[in-house]
Amino acid sequence: xxxxxxxxxxxxxxxxxxxxxxxxxxxxxxxxxxxxxxxxxxxxxxxxxxxxxxxxxxxxxxxxxxxxxxxxxxxxxxxxxxxxxxxxxxxxxxxxxxxxxxxxxxxxxxxxxxxxxxxxxxxxxxxxxxxxxxxxxxxxxxxxxxxxxxxxxxxxxxxxxxxxxxxxxxxxxxxxxxxxxxxxxxxxxxxxxxxxxxxxxxxxxxxxxxxxxxxxxxxxxxxxxxxxxxxxxxxxxxxxxxxxxxxxxxxxxxxxxxxxxxxxxxxxxxxxxxxxxxxxxxxxxxxxxxxxxxxxxxxxxxxxxxxxxxxxxxxxxxxxxxxxxxxxxxxxxxxxxxxxxxxxxxxxxxxxxxxxxxxxxxxxxxxxxxxxxxxxxxxxxxxxxxxxxxxxxxxxxxxxxxxxxxxxxxxxxxxxxxxxxxxxxxxxxxxxxxxxxxxxxxxxxxxxxxxxxxxxxxxxxxxxxxxxxxxxxxxxxxxxxxxxxxxxxxxxxxxxxxxxxxxxxxxxxxxxxxxxxxxxxxxxxxxxxxxxxxxxxxxxxxxxxxxxxxxxxxxxxxxxxxxxxxxxxxxxxxxxxxxxxxxxxxxxxxxxxxxxxxxxxxxxxxxxxxxxxxxxxxxxxxxxxxxxxxxxxxxxxxxxxxxxxxxxxxxxxxxxxxxxxxxxxxxxxxxxxxxxxxxxxxxxxxxxxxxxxxxxxxxxxxxxxxxxxxxxxx
Numbered sequence: 001x002x003x004x005x006x007x008x009x010x011x012x013x014x015x016x017x018x019x020x021x022x023x024x025x026x027x028x029x030x031x032x033x034x035x036x037x038x039x040x041x042x043x044x045x046x047x048x049x050x051x052x053x054x055x056x057x058x059x060x061x062x063x064x065x066x067x068x069x070x071x072x073x074x075x076x077x078x079x080x081x082x083x084x085x086x087x088x089x090x091x092x093x094x095x096x097x098x099x100x101x102x103x104x105x106x107x108x109x110x111x112x113x114x115x116x117x118x119x120x121x122x123x124x125x126x127x128x129x130x131x132x133x134x135x136x137x138x139x140x141x142x143x144x145x146x147x148x149x150x151x152x153x154x155x156x157x158x159x160x161x162x163x164x165x166x167x168x169x170x171x172x173x174x175x176x177x178x179x180x181x182x183x184x185x186x187x188x189x190x191x192x193x194x195x196x197x198x199x200x201x202x203x204x205x206x207x208x209x210x211x212x213x214x215x216x217x218x219x220x221x222x223x224x225x226x227x228x229x230x231x232x233x234x235x236x237x238x239x240x241x242x243x244x245x246x247x248x249x250x251x252x253x254x255x256x257x258x259x260x261x262x263x264x265x266x267x268x269x270x271x272x273x274x275x276x277x278x279x280x281x282x283x284x285x286x287x288x289x290x291x292x293x294x295x296x297x298x299x300x301x302x303x304x305x306x307x308x309x310x311x312x313x314x315x316x317x318x319x320x321x322x323x324x325x326x327x328x329x330x331x332x333x334x335x336x337x338x339x340x341x342x343x344x345x346x347x348x349x350x351x352x353x354x355x356x357x358x359x360x361x362x363x364x365x366x367x368x369x370x371x372x373x374x375x376x377x378x379x380x381x382x383x384x385x386x387x388x389x390x391x392x393x394x395x396x397x398x399x400x401x402x403x404x405x406x407x408x409x410x411x412x413x414x415x416x417x418x419x420x421x422x423x424x425x426x427x428x429x430x431x432x433x434x435x436x437x438x439x440x441x442x443x444x445x446x447x448x449x450x451x452x453x454x455x456x457x458x459x460x461x462x463x464x465x466x467x468x469x470x471x472x473x474x475x476x477x478x479x480x481x482x483x484x485x486x487x488x489x490x491x492x493x494x495x496x497x498x499x500x501x502x503x504x505x506x507x508x509x510x511x512x513x514x515x516x517x518x519x520x521x522x523x524x525x526x527x528x529x530x531x532x533x534x535x536x537x538x539x540x541x542x543x544x545x546x547x548x549x550x551x552x553x554x555x556x557x558x559x560x561x562x563x564x565x566x567x568x569x570x571x572x573x574x575x576x577x578x579x580x581x582x583x584x585x586x587x588x589x590x591x592x593x594x595x596x597x598x599x600x601x602x603x604x605x606x607x608x609x610x611x612x613x614x615x616x617x618x619x620x621x622x623x624x625x626x627x628x629x630x631x632x633x634x635x636x637x638x639x640x641x642x643x644x645x646x647x648x649x650x651x652x653x654x655x656x657x658x659x660x661x662x663x664x665x666x667x668x669x670x671x672x673x674x675x676x677x678x679x680x681x682x683x684x685x686x687x688x689x690x691x692x693x694x695x696x697x698x699x700x701x702x703x704x705x706x707x708x709x710x711x712x713x714x
Contacts, residue, residue: 013621017569026118027565033118034558034567037109038602042656044101050093068519102604102656103547106554119561127557132617133251134610136556139244140549141377145384146238147195149358151540152387153351154196155309157343159188163204164341174288175277178224181205182273185225189232192355193239197229198664199543206671207334213292218673219683220281226664227272227651227687234265234647238359241548242609242646249613250639254366260640264698268648271694272687280686296339300332305342309535310402311528312409315416347536350390358383388537395534406532418507425503548606548659555607563614572618579619584634585700588641592696595645596688599657605646606659612642629711636712637703644695652688653681 021027064071098104113119128136153159166184170177189197205225209218233239237247237254247257281287306313314333362379395402514521531538562568579587595612599605616638623630650658655665655677668675 010625013625016563017572017618017621017625019566019569019573022566022570024565026116027567029116030113030118030561030565031567033109033113034562037105037558038607040100040105041102041604041607042601042654044099044105044656046097046099049096049098051096053092053094056094064518067516070515070518070520102551102659102662106551106558110554110557113558113561118565119557123557123560123564127560128553131560132249132614134245134249134556134613135375136553138375138377139241139248140552141375142238142244142380143241144544144546144549145377145380146358147193147544148384148540149351149355149380149387150192150196151199151543152391152536153192153348153355154200155536155539155543156345156347156351157307157341158348158352159196159200160204160337160341161343161348162188163201164338167208167338172291172293174291177291178221178277178287179273181221182224182228185228186232186269189229190235190239191359193236194229194233194660195545195663197225198660198667201225201229202664202667203671204338206668206673207338208293210671211294211335211338213294214285214288215291216285220276220283220286222664222668222673223651223683223687224276224281226661227276227684227691228269230647230650230658230660231265231268231272231691234643235262236359238362240647241552242605243643245606245609245613246639246643246646249617252639254363257643260636260702261643263702264640264644264695267698268691268695272691275690276687280683294335296332296335300336301340303336303340305336305340306405306409307342307344307402307535308337309539310409311406311531311535312413313405315409315412344394344536347390347394351387354383354387354390391537391540392534395536399533402535403532414508414511415504417511418504421507422503545659545663551604551659552606552610556610559607559610559614562611563618568611568614569618569622571615572622575615575619576622579634579638584631584637584703587634587638588696588700588703591638591641592645592692595642596649596652596692599646599649600652600654604656604658605649608649609642609646612646616642629713631709632712633703633707633709634712636707637699640699640703641696644699645692648688648691648695651684653684655680 022031060069060072063069100108110119110124114124125131130136130138163181163184166180167177170180185197185201202222202225205218205221209215209221215221234243235258237243237252237257243257246252247254277287308314358380362376365374365379366376527538559568575590578590582590591612595605595608598608598611602608602611620630620635650661655661665675665680
């Protein structure tokens with residue numbers, strides 16, 4: 001609010017800053033609900049709900065009768081007695097586990113406040129359409145459309161390919177490779193944001209450390225990547241939604257934002273690298289001086305890489321990757337993905353050109369208009385649509401090839417699952433009968449028939465060749481020279497081989513067995529068809545952070561409720577007292593500390609960005625009402641300290657400090673790397689301490705050099 005406010009403006013400010021209403025019971029309930037919501041986001045859990053079986057069964061019967069869902073086994077058996085299909089006694093109630101997390105908790109909180117009339121149309125409107133220069137619709141449209149372009153670039157394989165080139169450049173020298181990857185992730189994040197780096201960089205490091213024989217634990221590499229991705233995301237407004245909130249709230253030109261934040265960020269990156277290398281992770285088991293990588297067989301190095309966006313593209317390796325198993329086949333597949341990466345060069349070039357053109361256009365228009373005159377998604381949405389059209393068109397052009405790859409991969413995967421199931425069955429039968437088999441047949445391998453001294457033929461590898469060869473060699477004769485096993489045993493072995501193949505065929509048939517068509521099955525088939533026909537587009541759409549939309553809108557409404565109920569003015573008065581006592585240096589340190597801490601305890605860094613923006617705006621209004629202007633230096637020091645803390649706070653105490661942290665944890669879990677919350681906080685403590693100390697110190701020096709003590713007139 002400008003210092004030269006009109007009488008009407010002053011009256012509106014006075015009404016907004018009224019703190020007397022915090023004594024009202026609805027105001028108190030609003031604050032309690034806000035706190036409980038943020039605790040739930042930090043520590044999600046499930047609530048058991050018990051629903052009468054007499055209500056559930058008719059509903060399921062109706063849905064299955066309408067062919068919306070498949071008929072359950074219990075329904076097909078007509079089980080209406082006291083026992084279910086497994087022989088267990090049925091209960092009167094069915095137990096459902098309802099999740100309370102970052103998606104459901106804020107929505108339930110908003111609905112509850114609406115029900116008790118603590119909030120109304122004003123809070124919902126201002127929390128979705130926008131108020132005081134913060135436009136949630138604009139922010140979400142901008143972020144999702146730009147995220148589509150960035151994730152499409154990632155889906156083209158460009159990031160994995162560039163990471164492979166960095167790996168080649170770094171060689172087997174541990175410290176040099178660490179530095180190169182550090183610079184690579186920093187530079188790329190500054191350009192396209194942290195989400196694509198988390199999506200591609202995290203699996204790359206998980207695979208790289210898995211196939212290295214002397215990297216005992218990947219923590220040094222994965223924690224560094226996560227920290228660097230969130231540090232570099234502070235540079236551009238487009239790299240993080242928290243930056244969008246701040247730039248919109250205080251009408252900062254994108255180019256001005258980058259010019260004011262880049263020096264503290266670069267200083268942080270320069271200081272942090274040696275600290276990580278020589279202090280935090282100074283252990284040869286984490287970052288060896290010489291990294292020993294397993295060698296990839298020559299035939300795999302020369303093999304044409306397969307697009308990982310195509311379903312079943314990795315064939316039998318899909319299962320081992322999903323369950324996190326670390327067998328030799330998984331390691332070979334991981335090594336192949338690192339040393340023989342797929343890249344769609346055409347799509348990578350098109351995506352990079354669209355991204356560069358979009359960012360340049362944004363900066364130029366924003367600078368020319370002097371702020372957010374027009375919604376920024378007017379630029380990014382057409383660009384995202386253009387990228388989407390390219391992905392659809394390119395997918396349709398190559399549909400025959402991608403469908404063949406998907407079909408072959410599916411057959412390989414089904415064969416591998418069937419062989420595993422048959423081996424387990426045969427092993428159980430032999431253990432049950434305590435059989436001792438003299439020829440080469442074990443519970444964990446398919447039957448093997450030796451045709452000569454040097455050529456064992458496995459049923460799992462090539463059944464037909466085994467049968468043909470053995471049929472040719474097994475003639476009516478008393479001689480046993482054709483085979484390495486007795487003639488009677490050969491017949492028995494062939495019978496076992498035939499039985500083995502029949503079992504595999506039955507298991508594959510079971511996997512392909514389909515019941516009557518339903519709405520759910522038709523939707524599933526349509527999605528699988530889209531995956532095979534448009535692999536890039538479906539992959540990008542499935543990776544878009546759609547969960548951010550309801551979460552952000554609900555948090556905007558909750559914060560707006562704190563504004564209208566008088567709590568934000570209370571927080572603003574507290575902040576004003578702190579700044580009056582500590583000055584500019586205290587403003588930087590205090591806001592940096594608050595933004596990091598609240599990122600962990602106030603609904604991720606997005607919720608914190610919304611809350612702190614409202615507090616700073618109320619702080620401006622306090623000085624406008626009192627006719628005591630804030631100095632230009634102190635105001636901008638506060639805003640950019642918040643920008644540092646909101647970005648850096650993602651790697652502090654809790655995964656839920658940012659949605660990127662939750663994504664990072666889930667990707668690592670799928671790759672077999674489990675990280676406990678306590679370890680996350682313990683290892684990040686020295687990192688966040690160093691980065692915030694360096695960033696805030698440099699920011700203090702910067703504002704004293706480039707900013708004066710004149711009054712701020714926003």
